[in-house]
Amino acid sequence: MRLDASLDALLADALASDYSESDATRNHGKFSVVFVAVAATIVTLVLGMAIAETRLQATENTLTRNALVDRVHAADKRVQVLEATVLTAQRDLLDAEQATLAGTSLGAQARERLLRLRAATGQAEVTGGGVSVTLDDAQVDSLTDVTNQPGKVIDRDLQMVVNGLWQAGATNIAINGRRLTPTSAIRSAGSAILVNYRPLSPPYVVVAVGPDPNQIAGLFRENAAGLLLEQLEAQYGVIWELQTIGEVTLPAAGTTTTTSKDTP
Known part of the structure; x- marks a missing residue:
């Protein structure tokens, strides 16, 4: 074999090897591009499906919430109608009792006892000198987590205030116009009191009627309830105010028409 022929053969083999490696690299590069494109398409599809499902779930949650709100409002309206019916029946009963018992002295005495019992049990409105204790949540900025707010008024705070007013000499009490009776309950349900x-919203106005409003206010400040409110104000920023009222009318249980005349 001639020398130049051998060199030509070696050169041809080297070039063929280089071309083969170059083709393999090109093929690998094309495969990588295709793989990335397919993966990106799959990720886009998955994200699109997730976003669509999230929006659908949000829409369903909104519809469910709106339906529940509508049901609550409808139930509240039914309760208001029933309360009005009960109030009308109570007034009719009082009128019938007055007509029946007014004819004799014994009947008049019995009627007076019934009126006192109804007032004491919250079944009749009562008017007299009063004291009001107003409680409100501590002021917070918009970034504060209200679910973990230590300055939020809770049911135990209202329970303590009511017990403190009873202890100070109150004879009748209402909270935000809701008359308390011997069977009344003050409790929490989630974040509501x-x-x-019936759910109430702050500020919570506790109005008490008693024989001596000034004495009730003084004793309240000195008992456990007053000391608790001072502590809540100092440590957590709870807002509260105690004041006497010249004359206040507390509604019968089942109504919310509290009226008052402030002391000049």
Whole structure:
């Protein structure tokens, strides 16, 4: 074999090897591009499906919430109608009792006892000198987590205030116009405070009627309830105010028409 022929063969083999490696590199590069494109398409599809499902779930949650709100409003309206019916029946009963018992002295005495009992049990409105204790949540900025707010008024705070007013000499009490009776309950349901199983919103105005409003206010400041409110104000910023009222009318249980005349 001639020398130049051998060199030509070696050169041809080297070039063929280089071309083969170059083709392999090109093919690998094309495969990588295709793989990335397919992966990106799959990720886009998955994200699109997730976003669509999230929006659908959000829409369903909104519809469910709106339906629940509508049901609550409808139930509240039914309760208001029933309360009005009960109030009308109570007034009719009082009128019938007055007509029946007014004819004799014994009947008049019995009627007076019934009126006192109804007032004491919250079944009749009562008017007299009063004291009001107003409680409100501490002021917070918009970034504060209200679910973990230590300055939020809770049911135990209202329970303590009511017990403190009873202890100070109050004879009748209402919270935000809701008259308390011997069977009344003050409790929480989630973040709401229920009085007589009805949710109330702050500020909470506790109005008490008693024989001597000034004495009630003084004793309240000195008992455990007053000291608790001072501590809540100092440590957590709870807002509260105690004041006497010249004359206040507390509604019968089942109504919310509290009226008052402030002391000059």
